[in-house]
Amino acid sequence: MTAMVQTKMLKDPAASPAIVSLKGVSKTFSNGTVALNNLSLDIHEGEFVSLLGPSGCGKSTALRIITSLTSPTSGRVEWPQEETKQKEHELSFVFQEPTLMPWAPVFANVWLPLRLKGISKRDAHDRVMEALEMVGLAQFSKSYPRELSGGMKMRVSIARALVTKPKLLLMDEPFAALDEITRFKLNNDLLNLWETFGWTVVFVTHSVFESVYLSNRIVVMAARPGRVVNDMPIDAPYPRDEKFRTSPVYSGFCREVSEALHAAMDAGDHL
Amino acid sequence: MTVAITGKAVQAEEAASVPLDAEELKRARAARVEAIGKWVVPIVITIVTIWLWDRVCAWNEIPHYILPDPALVYGTLIEDWPILAGALVNTLKITFGALAIATVGGLGLAILFTQSKWIEISFLPFAVILQVTPIISIAPLILIYVDSLSVSLLICAWIVAFFPILSNTVMGLNSADHNLQNLFKLYGANRWQTLLHLRLPSAMPYFLSGLKIAGGLSLIGAIVAEFVAGSAGSGSGLANQILESSYRLNMPRMFATLQLISLTGILIYLTMNLISHLVLRKWHESALKREV
Numbered sequence: 001m002t003a004m005v006q007t008k009m010l011k012d013p014a015a016s017p018a019i020v021s022l023k024g025v026s027k028t029f030s031n032g033t034v035a036l037n038n039l040s041l042d043i044h045e046g047e048f049v050s051l052l053g054p055s056g057c058g059k060s061t062a063l064r065i066i067t068s069l070t071s072p073t074s075g076r077v078e079w080p081q082e083e084t085k086q087k088e089h090e091l092s093f094v095f096q097e098p099t100l101m102p103w104a105p106v107f108a109n110v111w112l113p114l115r116l117k118g119i120s121k122r123d124a125h126d127r128v129m130e131a132l133e134m135v136g137l138a139q140f141s142k143s144y145p146r147e148l149s150g151g152m153k154m155r156v157s158i159a160r161a162l163v164t165k166p167k168l169l170l171m172d173e174p175f176a177a178l179d180e181i182t183r184f185k186l187n188n189d190l191l192n193l194w195e196t197f198g199w200t201v202v203f204v205t206h207s208v209f210e211s212v213y214l215s216n217r218i219v220v221m222a223a224r225p226g227r228v229v230n231d232m233p234i235d236a237p238y239p240r241d242e243k244f245r246t247s248p249v250y251s252g253f254c255r256e257v258s259e260a261l262h263a264a265m266d267a268g269d270h271l
Numbered sequence: 272m273t274v275a276i277t278g279k280a281v282q283a284e285e286a287a288s289v290p291l292d293a294e295e296l297k298r299a300r301a302a303r304v305e306a307i308g309k310w311v312v313p314i315v316i317t318i319v320t321i322w323l324w325d326r327v328c329a330w331n332e333i334p335h336y337i338l339p340d341p342a343l344v345y346g347t348l349i350e351d352w353p354i355l356a357g358a359l360v361n362t363l364k365i366t367f368g369a370l371a372i373a374t375v376g377g378l379g380l381a382i383l384f385t386q387s388k389w390i391e392i393s394f395l396p397f398a399v400i401l402q403v404t405p406i407i408s409i410a411p412l413i414l415i416y417v418d419s420l421s422v423s424l425l426i427c428a429w430i431v432a433f434f435p436i437l438s439n440t441v442m443g444l445n446s447a448d449h450n451l452q453n454l455f456k457l458y459g460a461n462r463w464q465t466l467l468h469l470r471l472p473s474a475m476p477y478f479l480s481g482l483k484i485a486g487g488l489s490l491i492g493a494i495v496a497e498f499v500a501g502s503a504g505s506g507s508g509l510a511n512q513i514l515e516s517s518y519r520l521n522m523p524r525m526f527a528t529l530q531l532i533s534l535t536g537i538l539i540y541l542t543m544n545l546i547s548h549l550v551l552r553k554w555h556e557s558a559l560k561r562e563v
Contacts (some may be wrong), residue, residue, distance in 0.1 A: 102555070145554075
């Protein structure tokens with residue numbers, strides 16, 4: 001039932017209220033590189049948005065500006081649904097590397113966000129185990145990161161992002177370093193979790209195929225200066241699975257997005 | 272995940288049932304030989320060296336006041352044990368006292384330095400000055416200014432030992448993974464939480480390698496300070512035993528004392544290695560066994 005409602009809502013995510021808005025955001029680094037030029041972007045509740053573009057197009061910078069790890073040179077980031085003086089936004093971040101603490105077992109790594117909020121090990125236990133359960137690693141809670149494979153480490157990283165039950169999940173090329181088999185598996189897992197919990201995802205990638213498979217909206221960006229050149233809805237129904245990956249609809253979308261990406265790159269300096 | 276587990280189990284079963292081929296057997300034998308040889312070879316070499324030392328003395332009829340033979344040295348070690356043991360205890364007190372203060376002081380200063388750029392800029396020059404000035408040249412001054420002999424010895428040994436801990440720990444505290452630092456910032460960690468849960472664990476391997484150096488240095492510092500103090504005519508550490516033996520040309524006792532000092536140094540080194548291994552074995556690359 002929930003899934004039905006979810007799918008219905010997702011049909012037109014643009015109609016749902018914005019969770020975060022970038023308004024005319026620009027970022028120039030101290031060495032003079034213009035990473036972003038006048039970027040305006042609304043992320044709506046329940047969307048799975050991919051930021052797709054060649055390296056240097058500022059997609060990671062945009063993500064970091066949303067987290068306020070980087071501050072924009074001009075423009076602003078608005079959170080329409082939050083109190084004006086809220087200190088932290090309800091978001092989580094997944095890096096390209098698993099970024100786990102090597103000295104701590106899996107449990108302590110996932111506990112970290114709660115621990116930093118002052119929640120004791122005992123109080124956090126159920127939530128941590130629940131998050132590990134979601135990514136299928138409950139029985140590895142006592143293992144150290146070095147004992148896990150690359151894909152498993154990434155799952156721990158995702159569990160850590162989910163343990164705070166964020167409204168907005170930001171992912172910066174999270175599966176780029178994984179092999180294709182593991183990446184497909186994690187793509188499916190991520191989609192399942194997203195469909196079940198209905199949060200909002202902003203996913204940075206340079207893979208056309210990954211972005212089409214996952215998202216219901218793709219924002220194509222171009223480099224020098226970093227800017228949005230195309231904003232395309234991917235109107236394929238969820239749940240998506242391996243059948244979708246080999247369907248003509250999927251390859252149609254891939255061609256469309258690929259062309260948009262090439263147009264974006266041609267508009268730049270052919271790099 | 273289940274797939275991964277069964278996969279591993281299948282592999283293990285295969286390894287148990289399939290007979291090893293010739294090359295695998297050869298490799299296993301080589302590994303066994305290495306495991307035994309690692310202990311046997313150094314022991315054999317040491318015994319041969321001592322035997323050669325004994326033979327050189329006997330063949331050349333070297334008098335014991337020039338080079339005593341091993342039997343005489345170890346005999347003296349046992350015979351003079353009451354005197355040497357007292358000296359050893361005094362030296363050990365200074366060594367471990369200095370190491371303890373150096374550890375606490377080095378770690379504390381390192382934390383202070385990394386909390387504020389200004390503190391580091393202000394006090395780093397002093398730490399460097401203390402480090403680069405040879406201890407033997409400051410020791411007489413300290414002995415004059417400080418009334419208590421053991422306190423002045425402690426200060427000397429501490430000055431020698433604390434710098435590696437300080438500089439290594441500062442390096443370690445500053446080398447926490449940048450993405451992890453971002454993550455902590457993202458989750459609103461305060462300074463104290465970042466220090467406790469991120470910076471200190473990241474600094475642990477660096478701190479421990481500083482500790483290894485400091486362990487040896489605090490022994491050196493203690494002995495050097497004793498030498499300086501001894502020439503002023505008081506104290507009763509191992510260095511004084513060496514000085515006294517040299518005045519009396521008591522070569523066997525001098526050799527026996529030397530043996531004690533190196534043995535102490537070796538034990539400190541092994542202890543530090545063990546501590547480092549125990550702390551890091553779960554996660555750090557340096558302490559991990561690799562499958563070949």
